[in-house]
Amino acid sequence: MARKPLTNPRKEASQARSRATVDALVEATARILVRDGFDKASTNRIADMAGVSIGSLYQYYPSKEALVAAVIDRHNRQIMRRVRTVLTEIASLPIESAVRRAVAVAIEAHRIDPRLHRVLAEQIPRVGQLQNVEALNREGYALFRGYLESRRGELRVTDLGLAAFVCATSIEALAHTAVLYHTEMLLDAEALIEEATRFILGYLQPPPG
C-alpha cells in the first residue's frame, strides 16, 4: 500500500491574522477541489487562490493531503452536527415518523454542499481519512441502532445490529445516489422520502393486522 503523508495541521494559529490565513487556505482548497479536482489542486495553486504565499501555507499544513483533510473535517463536522441533532430528536417519535425524519436528514445532509461532497467522497480514500469517515458512518449506525433497541418490541427484525446496518447503508446510498447522480428526483423530494420510508418500514415493522 501507498505511504501515507502526514495529515495533521502543523501548528495552531494564535493571532487573528494567522487564523484568517488558515481559513483562507482551507476555503481556497475547497474551492479548487470543486472547480478543478484533486489532481490540479497543487499547493502552489491553493496558496495563490488563498492570496497567501506558499511559505505561509507550509507553516500551517505539512502537505496537500493535510489541507484536504482539513476540508474534509470541516465538511464532516457540518454534516454530523445536523445528523446528530435529528437522530437524537427522533428518540421520542413513533417508528414511522422517526424513519421518515431519518431519511429526510440523510438527504438534507448530502445537500449541504453537494459538489464538494462529491469530490470529497471520491478523494477521501487517497487522503487516508477513510477510518474517520467510517467512524462517522458508525456513529450514524449506532444512533439508529439505539433507536431500534428502544422500540425492539414493535419490530419484526431480530438481529438489530444487522438491521441497523442494512437500514443505515441503504438510506445513505439512496440519499447519496439521488443527490449526486439523480438530481431530478429531488424535484419531488417528498415522494422519494415517502418511498424510502415505506421501504424501510416494510422491513422493520411486522405486517399489520
Next chain:
Amino acid sequence: MARKPLTNPRKEASQARSRATVDALVEATARILVRDGFDKASTNRIADMAGVSIGSLYQYYPSKEALVAAVIDRHNRQIMRRVRTVLTEIASLPIESAVRRAVAVAIEAHRIDPRLHRVLAEQIPRVGQLQNVEALNREGYALFRGYLESRRGELRVTDLGLAAFVCATSIEALAHTAVLYHTEMLLDAEALIEEATRFILGYLQPPPG
C-alpha cells in the same frame, strides 16, 4: 471542471506480438493500481512492470488515464457478463427466489476482484468514466425493473421505476459496503443474503394474508 485527457486506445494491435504487449500493459496497470494506488502508477512504472518500453506504451495508449480506462473496462465486462446472465435467468423464478438470486449475484460480482474493485471505485471519477459506470448501473436497474414489470400483479409497489431504483441502489450499496468494508460479514454470507432478501421483499410484496 477539469480538462479530460483522452481515454481511448490509440490504435489496434494487429499482430500477436503486439496484442501480448497490450495485454501486459493492462495487466501491469491493474497490478500497480492495486499495489500502489493511482498516484504512484506512473506510465514509466507501468511500462517497467509490463516489461515494455515507455515508447511502446504510448504507441497504444495516449495517457495514463486511457490505460486505467482499459482496466476499468475489462473489469466491468467481467462483472456485467455475470450479472446479465443471472438477471436474465431469474425471469422465470418466483419473486422470493428471484430477489435472493439478485442479491447473491450482486455480492458475487463485487467479490470478483475486490481489491481492484475498490481502487477503481475510488478512481473512476477521475478517469471520466463515470457515465459508463452509470450506464452499467442503469442496465442492472433496467433488468431488475423488467422483472418487476413481469410480476407487477404480485407487488404492492406502484411506481415500478422508483421501486427498481430503490432496490437496485440498496442492493448494490449493501454488497459494496459488505465486500469492501465489512468483510467479516461474508463469513456468513448466507445470513447477509437472507436478511437483504427479507429487506427487499418486505418492500415489494404485499403483506401476507
Next chain:
DNA sequence: GTGGAAGACGAGCTATCGCTCGTATCCTAT
C-alpha cells in the same frame, strides 16, 4: 530473400510538483 509496414526501444525534453529556507514585516508584552 527482400522491402516496407508494424512493433519495440529508451535517452532525454519540458513542465510541474511538493517543499525549504533565508529574509522581511507585524504584533504585543514590557
Next chain:
DNA sequence: ATAGGATACGAGCGATAGCTCGTCTTCCAC
C-alpha cells in the same frame, strides 16, 4: 519605544511526471 516571537514572503531546489522522436528490430506479403 523596543525586543523578539509570530507571521508572511517567494525565489528556487531536487524530484518526478507525462510524453516525443529518432533509431533499431521483427514480421510478412510478394
